[in-house]
Amino acid sequence: MLVENTSNSRDNQIAMVTLAASLLGGMALGASPWGMEESLQGSWAAVPSNMLGWSYFLAWSISFYPQVFENWRRKKVDGLSADYLVYSVIGYAAYTAYTSALYFSPGVQASYMAAHAGSLPDVPLCDVLFAGHALVVSLFTLYQCYLYGGNSSGSAASSSSSSSSAAKPLLPGLSTSRACEVTAVAVLGAVAAYCGHVGSTCGLEDCEAWLPLLYFLGTTKVIMTLIKYTPQALLNHKRRSTEGWQINNVLLDLAGGVLSFAQIGLNAAARADLSVITGNPAKLGIAAISIGFDIVFILQHYVLYRGGSSASGSSSSSSSSDADSSSSEPVLARVNSSSNNIGLVRRLVRRAERVVVNAEKSGKSRT
Structure with a gap:
């Protein structure tokens, strides 16, 4: 128990130091005009909003690396769900396309303004950078899961290989559940079909047709966020342990979600426009769902399974x-x-x- 308390204390200290560094870095970047939203130029909220944006960008971006380091240190990923990683990759790929189009495409921005009474999309540069960075790191973590042998939400790799109802792997060495495989194929097929339909019927400049597609991609990210945490929570419950699942990832993710909510509220108040909230449901949904599941993981780590070793480890x-x-x-x-x-x-x-x-x-x- 003393060792467990020491480990939790060390994790908390690392998370607090990292969060403080994220806030300081966000304040430094936010004080500059780099990445500042055009819709807030000249407003009293321009600098505070930019600070919040870069702060949650740093907190969310850094939150991926404790798990990457944990996997490398242990040379195994028995506490990390492969389903969670597959859903993350799909979600961040959709979110990268969503944010990039809304930020870089003048035609998409014009179409958005026509649909929202002249308001620009509430997509700052930090959102675009976060989405692309998250996609790259999630792909690398999925490769770690493939390299070290990953778990599905239902069972450990050793038991899944011996069971007659074992999950069918997407790749050799990557153990995913049947539900994950079916969901991944269905979502990717739907996105490909929608993109193919819009691309074959509309030109690149016909952005009125592309805007619903972007909303579809944003909704895809929200759905992936909603379901991706469930396999990890079930795996922790099955093992009666959070060993192998980095709590610093959760703490920093929670901090990033709170900062993201704060920026959304600040922007809506500064512009006196609720479309800031309703016009970017993907960002709002991601923050809300992440915070909810982060609370679940915190309860699992510090309350429900505190000091518990995994079932496979004990056996x-x-x-x-x-x-x-x-x-x-x-x-x-x-x-x-x-x-x-x-x-x-x-x-x-x-x-x-x-x-x-x-x-x-x-x-x-x-x-």
Whole structure:
């Protein structure tokens, strides 16, 4: 328990230091005009909003790396759900396309303004950079899961390979659940079909048709965020442990979600326009869902499964102890047998000595 408390204290300290660094970095970047939203130029909220944006960008971006380092350090990912990573990659790919189009395409921005009474999309540069960065790191973490052998939400890799109802892997060495495979294929197929339909019927400049597609991609990201945390929460519940799932990831993700909410509220107040909230449902939904599941993971780590070791770890340790005890039994038997034999020899020698002494005494008495 002392070791567990020490580990939690160290994780908390690392998270607090990282969050403080994110806030300081966000304030430094936000004080500059780089990435400042055009819709807030000249407003009292321009600099504070920019500071909040860069702060949650740093907090969210850094939050990926504790898990990457944990996987590398342990050379295994038995506490990390492969389903979670697959959903993350799909979601961030959709979100990267969504934010990039709304930020870089003048035609898409014009179409958005026509649909929202002249308001520009509430998509700052930090959102675009975060989405692209998150996609790259999620792909790398998925590669780690493939490299070290990943778990699905239902079972460990060892048990899934031996069970008749084992999950069908998307790639050799990557264990995902059947539900994940079906969902991934369905979502990717729907996105490809929608993109193909719009691309075949509209030109690149016909942005009125592309805007609904972008909303579809944003909705895809929200749905992926909604379902991606469930396999990880179920895996923690099944193992009765959060070992292998980095809590610093959760703490920084929670901080980023709160900062994102604060920026959305500040922008809406500064512009006196609720379309800032309703016009970017993807950003709002991602922040809300992330905060909700972060609270679940915090309860699992600090309350429900505090100090608990994984079921697989306990079973392996018990099996190894059983093996050690069973392997030591023949040795103990041989030692006991040898001790008994030595005692028997000693008794026989003593009896022989007594026989010899009695024989000598008998011979002397006869003479």
